[in-house]
Amino acid sequence: MNIQYKKGVLELCVLSLLKKHDCYGYEISEYLSTHIDIADGTVYPILRKLKSEGILTTYMQEESGGPPRKYYSLTKLGREVYEKERAEYLDFAKKVEALLEDDSDD
Amino acid sequence: MTKNEFLSKLADELRNNNVSDADEIISEYEQHFAFKMADGFSEEEIAAKLGDPAAVAAQFESDADSRKSGGGGRKAITVIGLCFIDIFAGAFFALLFAWELVMIAFSVCSAVVSVCLFVNISPWAIIPPMPPLPGVVFGVSMASLSVLSVTGSIYFAALIRQLMRSYGRFHQNSIAIASGKAVLPSLSVYPRLPAKANRRIRNVAVFALVLFTAFIVLGAIISIISSGALEFWHAWGWFGYAG
Numbered sequence: 001m002n003i004q005y006k007k008g009v010l011e012l013c014v015l016s017l018l019k020k021h022d023c024y025g026y027e028i029s030e031y032l033s034t035h036i037d038i039a040d041g042t043v044y045p046i047l048r049k050l051k052s053e054g055i056l057t058t059y060m061q062e063e064s065g066g067p068p069r070k071y072y073s074l075t076k077l078g079r080e081v082y083e084k085e086r087a088e089y090l091d092f093a094k095k096v097e098a099l100l101e102d103d104s105d106d
Numbered sequence: 107m108t109k110n111e112f113l114s115k116l117a118d119e120l121r122n123n124n125v126s127d128a129d130e131i132i133s134e135y136e137q138h139f140a141f142k143m144a145d146g147f148s149e150e151e152i153a154a155k156l157g158d159p160a161a162v163a164a165q166f167e168s169d170a171d172s173r174k175s176g177g178g179g180r181k182a183i184t185v186i187g188l189c190f191i192d193i194f195a196g197a198f199f200a201l202l203f204a205w206e207l208v209m210i211a212f213s214v215c216s217a218v219v220s221v222c223l224f225v226n227i228s229p230w231a232i233i234p235p236m237p238p239l240p241g242v243v244f245g246v247s248m249a250s251l252s253v254l255s256v257t258g259s260i261y262f263a264a265l266i267r268q269l270m271r272s273y274g275r276f277h278q279n280s281i282a283i284a285s286g287k288a289v290l291p292s293l294s295v296y297p298r299l300p301a302k303a304n305r306r307i308r309n310v311a312v313f314a315l316v317l318f319t320a321f322i323v324l325g326a327i328i329s330i331i332s333s334g335a336l337e338f339w340h341a342w343g344w345f346g347y348a349g
Contacts, residue, residue: 025134026141040155044134045165052167070134077290084291 006038011046012089015074015082018056022073047072055081107153109139119163131166184284188277195273202266206259213255220248234344240329247321254314257307264297 010032017023017031029043050056055078060068074082107115113132120128135156142152156162222233223245236244272293279289299307326338333341 024137026138029138030141039157040152041135041138041157041162042165044131044138045162045167047134048131049167066140067137069137070130081291 006036007042007046009089010036010038010042011050012082012085014043014046014050015055015078016086018072018074019079019082022071024069024071028072050078054078107150109136109149109153112149112153112156112159113139115159116163119160120166123163123166125163125166181281181284184280188280199266199270202262202269206262206266209255209259209262213252213259216248216252216255220245220252223248234339235342236329237332240325240332243321243325243328247318247325250314250318250321254311254318257311257314261297261307264299268293268297269295 013032013036014028017028023031025044025047028047029041032038032043033040047056051058051072054075056072057075058070058072061071062068113135116135117128117132120131125131138156139149139152143149219233222228223241226238226241227233228235233241272295275290275293279292282289329338330336332338335341339345
């Protein structure tokens with residue numbers, strides 16, 4: 001699938017995962033690559049962009065037997081942005097689907 | 107390419123592209139290597155899957171990109187402009203608050219009048235004299251009017267609150283645009299109450315309006331019949347003389 005097209009939707013997927021619980025970077029990367037066919041490491045630039053926009057925030061957490069991990073978490077603004085973009089995307093996707101399904105030659 | 111080769115190349119590319127906090131980015135990729143290696147992949151495999159360090163680095167926005175519209179001058183102009191708008195918006199909000207106070211006062215007054223009519227008392231002679239039956243009927247209509255006014259002030263208070271939030275967001279966004287920061291989604295001007303609360307307020311308001319109209323008409327009819335005059339207010343001497 002078109003990479004540019006996928007990138008925009010990827011942001012939304014990251015937010016939807018983080019809405020459920022806080023995650024560390026690799027966790028997000030692996031979660032997405034099990035569902036969507038993306039190249040390794042694609043999410044890291046997205047995470048940094050979302051953080052610089054104030055949609056995500058990070059904190060370090062000690063892990064047993066390893067270096068501390070950087071966790072990502074949705075900010076209040078992030079939740080707001082997610083709800084809005086989610087509704088917009090679902091509405092858009094529904095319309096596109098209706099258009100594409102109706103391809104009978106008449 | 108080994109892990110160290112990949113990371114040092116990535117660090118060089120990030121620095122070339124003028125990306126800030128490169129260390130943070132590098133540590134994220136270090137973790138990626140650590141996790142993948144724990145899963146049994148070799149350093150070469152992992153690096154190959156990540157792709158060319160230059161291509162990876164190109165995906166990170168440089169500082170120049172994210173602050174392309176900077177410039178302190180533009181921000182200063184925006185702030186001055188916002189101050190002027192604030193003067194008008196402030197007056198507008200003062201007006202809205204005043205109107206909210208008027209509505210609350212009106213609700214309280216209608217409630218007091220309705221109680222006076224029910225128990226048939228007239229403190230400082232504010233209630234015109236009338237027999238108990240029309241008094242009770244008018245009392246019901248005044249009570250409905252009070253309820254109607256209360257629902258009105260509740261909705262209006264929600265409207266003021268939402269307007270202030272929306273205006274605050276506009277403020278924030280204007281400054282964010284001028285200083286090249288991320289813009290937040292704008293907020294709607296109308297209050298979005300939960301559907302259930304919305305329905306309830308509307309039902310109560312409609313019910314109160316119907317009750318108010320019905321009982322004021324009923325009260326007039328009863329007054330006309332019991333006073334025996336079409337202009338019952340003259341018959342009861344409301345304006346200082348008996349007709």
